[in-house]
Amino acid sequence: MSQPIPLHSDPAFYQLLADSYARLLGRPLVPNAMSVTDAAAWLYERAPFAVLAHNVDPDPVFIYGNKAAQQRFGYSWDEITHLPSRLSAEAPNREERQQFLERVRRLGYETGYKGVRITKSGERFMIEEATLWQLLDAEGKLHGQAVVIPRTRDI
Template identity: 80%
Template sequence: MLPLYRDPAFYQLLADSYARLLGQPLVPPTVPPADAARWLYETAPFAVLAHNTEPDPVFIYGNKAAQWRFGYSWDELTRLPSRLSAEAPNREARQQFLERVQRQGYEAGYNGVRITRSGQRFMIEEATLWQLFDTQGHLHGQAVIIPRTRDL
């Protein structure tokens, strides 16, 4: 099975759902379409994560910037329940954020505390979370862009 970072259909799901909901491209228009999925995974200067629709959602995608920031390899990250990216005291605020996105389709400007694999706390700033809806309206999960972080 092709990992999602190499799957053109998954890239289209990310990019198309983002563009539909936010009215702007996920990848800069200067990046050639044939290179967009690779650019997003390998080169993007911001973190992108996605989780599935399981009752306890698991990350299904994390670009290199996200892997570096959270301290996980692809294989580790894509087995991690997304709730574990926040410390227990911060999980309720994270859950409320996710529920708002379910109702509204997306939310921009989110700030919150997250935790690395090694237990280091950091702040995500100006994050945008959106629903991953395909063109038929089926929900595949949620994705987030984290443009900035800072150590705490």
């Protein structure tokens, strides 16, 4: 039996990320026109911003984290894709993060978010100007939420 394609290489998952982003925000996720395969590889390997996505479980787990996100949070692909997304924030900041997620559920997306996050080793950092959006397919089915984090800074 063959292994499923990891989401970072899956053209269908990239299409879900990119199409839902473009539908909700009215602009492309990837800056240049590329084939789906090339765009998926660029987003995972070379994007100068972090991208994370979590599923719709009651306690959502990250299902995607590009190399920039892995580096900033200090996790490998296998680690980050088994991490409950709430653990990316310290306990005191989880309620504020949850309120933000609820706004995104209601509105479809939100831009300009900033908040404190925590690395695998416990270091705190600030994410700035983040955009979170609903991962909705063309039929409107919710697959989770994703975030672009263009800037971070140590605190």
